[in-house]
Amino acid sequence: MQQSALLTKMASLVTLTDEDRRALEALSIDEVPVARRRALLTQGARPDHFHVLLSGWAARYEVRADGSRRITGFMLPGDFCGIHAICHASMDHAIIAITDCVVGRLDAAAVDAVAARQPAINQAIWRAKLIDEAVLRKWLLFSTDAYQSVAHLLCELYVRASTVGLAARGRCRLPLTQEEIGDALGITAVHTNRVIQRLRNERVIDLSQHELTVLDAPALTRAAAFDRSYLAPWIAGEPSASLD
Amino acid sequence: MQQSALLTKMASLVTLTDEDRRALEALSIDEVPVARRRALLTQGARPDHFHVLLSGWAARYEVRADGSRRITGFMLPGDFCGIHAICHASMDHAIIAITDCVVGRLDAAAVDAVAARQPAINQAIWRAKLIDEAVLRKWLLFSTDAYQSVAHLLCELYVRASTVGLAARGRCRLPLTQEEIGDALGITAVHTNRVIQRLRNERVIDLSQHELTVLDAPALTRAAAFDRSYLAPWIAGEPSASLD
DNA sequence: CGCCCTTTTGAAGAAAATCAAGGGCAGTGG
DNA sequence: CCACTGCCCTTGATTTTCTTCAAAAGGGCG
Incomplete structure (x- = not known):
């Protein structure tokens, strides 16, 4: 199974x-x-x-x-x-x-x-x-701006979850603590928290109960400067900022 | 040839x-x-x-x-x-x-x-x-402390150069500008410069004319927390901080 | 109910960025 | 031969971002 x-x-x-x-x-x-x-x-x-x-x-x-x-x-x-x-x-x-x-x-x-x-x-x-x-x-490109880093990580994980059928209609499970996100981005949990709150306040995402909801996908991909093509580089095509 | x-x-x-x-x-x-x-x-x-x-x-x-x-x-x-x-x-x-x-x-x-x-x-x-x-x-592990990052990068490059016969007796060519080193570590060229000067003042390395001389290998590997085993992970053995 | 884990908030401090400018060295060309 | 130019290195002063330290507030679960 x-x-x-x-x-x-x-x-x-x-x-x-x-x-x-x-x-x-x-x-x-x-x-x-x-x-x-x-x-x-x-x-x-x-x-x-x-x-x-x-x-x-x-x-x-x-x-x-x-x-x-x-x-x-x-x-x-x-x-x-x-x-x-x-x-x-x-x-x-x-x-x-x-x-x-x-x-x-x-x-x-x-x-x-x-x-x-x-x-x-x-x-x-x-x-x-x-x-x-x-x-x-891509992770090496982070490190400059925590806001962008968090946004990019969320985009990556959403697309990867989507690829294996674990995301749909802007929602996916995200079972990470803020400390884990911080450890992934090289920032502290405290700082991670502040960045996530900013993303929430700006109505870009909702993130609670380990469930991510992308409220404003264009804003999220823009903040992240996200282009999903690196996740499937054998597919020819234009840069794509879409998440689905 | x-x-x-x-x-x-x-x-x-x-x-x-x-x-x-x-x-x-x-x-x-x-x-x-x-x-x-x-x-x-x-x-x-x-x-x-x-x-x-x-x-x-x-x-x-x-x-x-x-x-x-x-x-x-x-x-x-x-x-x-x-x-x-x-x-x-x-x-x-x-x-x-x-x-x-x-x-x-x-x-x-x-x-x-x-x-x-x-x-x-x-x-x-x-x-x-x-x-x-x-x-x-390893590069993702950087980002915390520029001093350690620079030291680690120098160790990596020295060992890799050594592996293909391009380093000996603590010296190797290092044809990088400080801006390139900075771009590799995610820090500015200015900051890179200050860190390198600190390494020089502490008599850990000499770096000029695109030539690296390791003056104090133990100090350098200590500062970098360097362990070369990741560069040849199929070789069984203890952690090794040596450069040659 | 109380405990642990996680999230949230505040204030002070440190690391590195940014801005700005001067100096050395090599190559170029008059 | 020497001035000129471009690249790289160096130095200083200021500002931003993030960390650190500390503590309080939720939330799920035995």
Whole structure:
């Protein structure tokens, strides 16, 4: 059942043939539930499996020398985590469950084999990595203006949720605390709070009960200078600031 | 001749068999010289070739809505640029020559074919990507303290230069202007200057004539909280703050 | 009911940006 | 040969943004 998150994600990355689907469905996935705030993968681990988030939200983070935490990415259902297994490398960061979630563990060699036989699958894995990287680069563009940063993060998460069917009509679940948002943007929780309140007062968004409602999408994308094309760079086309 | 940069890099990523070497040497590389400050790849381009920097330094950057520039990575000889070709994707960033340099253009399909036949080559490309990503994540950890950020960037660049034989005995070429360093760290050139002067006054480094000399490596790595293991995560071992 | 986690608010302080201007050095051209 | 020009580095004064510290107010849950 949960396995569908992987198919949904793959289908959003490439056009899957029936054979691709069969190959994916044939993969044996070990479903591991992880409770909120528990680690999915720890720093220094050498995962020997390929991991996919099947349900819930997770975050990648690293702890600084001074003990502060920086979140370097959020993971939604269908996202891969710890592709390090492919490279027999150790994790230089940790992954934590933001909400209760279920992780799928796949045999790394089996994934390799499928990727080798089905070019589309291989392509999909590369594209997923490409997006990961593009998102990291976008995050590096933040840092100047907190208002813009928060707006951009909300746009990113809304579009990504939408891509896997978790957002509609301007609403989506956003199970992040303000502290987590701050850790992702490199600002304090206090400052995050003030920025979010400004976005609320200006009637750009509503954000409460871990539910995001985009009230004024044009204003939000304008504030964020958001262009969604980096989230699907293989699609030719004009820059697009729309969220849906 | 220049082609050796690719072999040097590959050899630093994986153990190459003679057959791997032959396969790499058999690749036809189109050598394209690019003058300082000229574009290697432009934003929006859809590269149909696989690019490798053969000599010189380059930088990946993106221009913000307000016109400011953020450098999101530096490229040294042997580094790949625009792997987007693998995914038939358009570049969401641009690449510029920091110094005069030579780029190698390889046929994407030919690289694909070699990667499919030689597992080590495929592995090497993945590892290179993994490092790219790890570097991006480290850069996200900056942003708190400019002194630490500058120190960390210097450590990163020194180690990367060293890996491809461009650094020795605490010295390496560092052809960056202070403005470029600032654009990479998200701080102004003025502030960059003050930080570098502090590092100089404290006798931690010498930096002039585009030549970096590490005078006090322990002090530098301490200031940076530097641990080089993210630059070769497949090597098991303790954290290492050493630069050589 | 009371506890913990999260959000909210206020005031003071620090880091870095901004603005402005001077100086060194290399290359160019008269 | 020397003035000129452009690029980069340097320095100072002021302002903005964000942090830090502190404390209070909600809100869900045992």
